Amino acid sequence: IVTPHRSVQWRVSTMHWIPPSPAAHSVSPLSSLLSLLLLSLRWSLLGANRSEPIPIYMDEMLRAGRAVYDKQSPPVQEEDSPTKVKLAMYIEGMSSFRTQTMDFQLDVYFQQFWKDPRLAHNETRRVLVRDKSILNMMWHPDVYFANARIAEFHTVTQPNFLVWIESDGSILYDTRISLVVLCTLNLEKWPLDSQRCNLRILSYAYDTDQLEIEWVAHDPITRNQGIGMSDMHIIDLYPGLCDGNYSTGVWSCVTAEFHVKREITHHVMQSYVPTTLIVVISWFSFWLDVEAVPARVSLAITTLLTLSTQASAARMALPEVSYMKAIDVWMGACMMFVFGVMIEFTIVNYAQRQGQKFKRRDLLNASEEEERGREG
Structure with missing residues (x-):
């Protein structure tokens, strides 16, 4: 899974003009040709990771409304099967656990992957969506954090999100979120304790007949190795599943478990x-x-x-x-x-x-x- 904010980018070194020297006239044509080929290759590699703006025809389709594109209906991938949404999470920051209020803070890059054949296109590169109004006209999963007391999107200096649409309709929706997560602590061994806290993620409107959410297969939860807390240290992070049975139906549910141990010093x-x-x-x-x-x-x-x-x-x-x-x-x-x-x-x-x-x-x-x- 490529996380756009943390992916390795090709860079072109800054080129400076150097006055010609007498030795420059002795460069062979073959050397000049090789230099041009290398320069062309570097520019092609630089452009390979770029994205196209949303095409006009796709913009018109989204703005046409339900007659052409119904954003209320999940994309159908297979007959009589729910839409599958895969999740990944990068933990950018994590604050100290507050024992008195039994919660902790997270700063995450939250990524959702799904496929919408209605948005397939013929562009040579993936389409980049950075306009919130365009995103609101698209169908996207309505996942929420069930045990979060507070959840906020980052908007400085611009709304921190992006949408990539591949040619086959595969979509990545990446956004940065700050959370205050409730965690019921077991304090029997305090201050010699370790805690396991779960972040529960569910779909709000679509039950398991319409939508299934699951973690990506490889490294679904990763973190910034520089995270440091004053009174806790992270032992490990575990993806998992949870019980989404409610009186209104069965809802797809996944968990991110944080295993932390208290610093005793x-x-x-x-x-x-x-x-x-x-x-x-x-x-x-x-x-x-x-x-x-x-x-x-x-x-x-x-x-x-x-x-x-x-x-x-x-x-x-x-x-x-x-x-x-x-x-x-x-x-x-x-x-x-x-x-x-x-x-x-x-x-x-x-x-x-x-x-x-x-x-x-x-x-x-x-x-x-x-x-x-x-x-x-």
């Missing part, structure tokens, strides 16, 4: 390292004098409150879910360690006071017995 520095240090600091109370009650209590309470603040900050970055997350387990374990320090201090302080009490009682009993012995 940010969360290590923002959550795991600080909470680990807080727990270690709380253990300093083990080396304080057991009778230094204000110091040990203040240290334990301060570390516990700091941990609570860290846990609240982590929860604020996440949506409210009904299950426990990995970060909740970590924060809970840290709080248990700090709370254990307070329990240890309470037990040790109580045991120390009880020991002193028993010691005083023993001393008192010993002194009383000593006095009784003197009196006796």
